[in-house]
Amino acid sequence: MAYSPIIFLTFFFNYFVFAFSSNINQGLAITWGNGRAKFQDNGKLLTLSLDKSSGSGFQSKNEYLFGKFDMQVKLVPGNSAGTVTTYYLRSKGVAWDEIDFEFLGNLTDEPYILHTNIISHGKGNREQQFYLWFDPTADFHTYSFLWNPRSIVLMVDGTPIREFKNMEHFGVPFPKEQPMRMYSSLWNADDWATQGGRVKTDWSKAPFIASYRNFNANNACIWLSGKLLCRSDHHSMSSKAWLSQELDSISLNRMKWVQMNYMIYNYCTDINRFPKGLPKECVAST
Numbered sequence: 499m500a501y502s503p504i505i506f507l508t509f510f511f512n513y514f515v516f517a518f519s520s521n522i523n524q525g526l527a528i529t530w531g532n533g534r535a536k537f538q539d540n541g542k543l544l545t546l547s548l549d550k551s552s553g554s555g556f557q558s559k560n561e562y563l564f565g566k567f568d569m570q571v572k573l574v575p576g577n578s579a580g581t582v583t584t585y586y587l588r589s590k591g592v593a594w595d596e597i598d599f600e601f602l603g604n605l606t607d608e609p610y611i612l613h614t615n616i617i618s619h620g621k622g623n624r625e626q627q628f629y630l631w632f633d634p635t636a637d638f639h640t641y642s643f644l645w646n647p648r649s650i651v652l653m654v655d656g657t658p659i660r661e662f663k664n665m666e667h668f669g670v671p672f673p674k675e676q677p678m679r680m681y682s683s684l685w686n687a688d689d690w691a692t693q694g695g696r697v698k699t700d701w702s703k704a705p706f707i708a709s710y711r712n713f714n715a716n717n718a719c720i721w722l723s724g725k726l727l728c729r730s731d732h733h734s735m736s737s738k739a740w741l742s743q744e745l746d747s748i749s750l751n752r753m754k755w756v757q758m759n760y761m762i763y764n765y766c767t768d769i770n771r772f773p774k775g776l777p778k779e780c781v782a783s784t
């Protein structure tokens with residue numbers, strides 16, 4: 499299909515301003531967990547729960563092709579070892595696209611790991627892992643995806659931690675044709691999540707609970723059976739900035755600070771894993 503979303507967007511000049519609401523239940527649907535996922539506080543809060551028999555999850559009602567997505571998350575407090583809390587965008591299909599935040603739990607007072615990955619046309623193996631510079635279980639923090647035709651940026655409280663630029667001109671596939679939905683879940687992964695799988699889930703501490711609020715997809719293009727409905731918070735043309743935004747030098751410096759001080763794994767430096775050479779996006783300069 500010779501379809502270019504950029505051209506389409508250019509023609510799709512009009513945009514729609516939707517009423518903003520802080521009610522998380524309007525854009526999200528609970529999809530599994532048999533009552534373990536709950537809207538609370540008049541729909542302002544969503545909690546996921548995990549116990550020995552099941553985890554739980556939800557997804558966005560809409561599918562999107564590009565956007566800026568923010569979610570405030572408070573992770574499982576105390577002993578969360580063995581649990582994984584996910585928050586990701588994913589398309590359908592065999593050659594799917596996916597952008598992942600996965601929070602790997604830990605023993606009380608031991609640090610969570612923020613595990614990230616980017617899968618393009620079914621090919622992933624692009625893991626980067628970080629510690630956080632705060633206790634993610636003590637309060638809500640904002641985790642964001644910026645996804646546009648030029649670049650994908652993962653952010654924590656507005657600080658970029660990772661950028662995946664469009665490097666199609668170097669032959670690296672970039673997610674830009676397939677609409678993605680937002681998903682989130684809390685599940686047991688004690689075979690690998692905590693300290694390489696050595697620390698198991700302590701079921702006597704169940705139920706494990708993660709909390710969500712203020713999902714914001716107000717700057718995004720909604721995919722409605724083949725049509726794009728692009729919307730923005732503001733009534734000016736510049737409000738579409740997110741569609742072409744890349745990191746400026748201040749943001750790049752912030753990202754370097756995070757990567758120098760908090761990154762604990764980077765596939766781009768793992769030469770043992772790629773004996774035939776590092777992936778193209780790791781060596782190409784733009």
Ligand SMILES: *[C@@H]1O[C@H](CO)[C@@H](O)[C@H](O)[C@H]1NC(C)=O
Pocket residue numbers: 602603604605608609610611691692693694
């Ligand atoms: C858990 O804590 C240990 C010890 O501080 C640390 O090595 C590990 O990276 C932490 N995170 C996970 C998810 O294992």
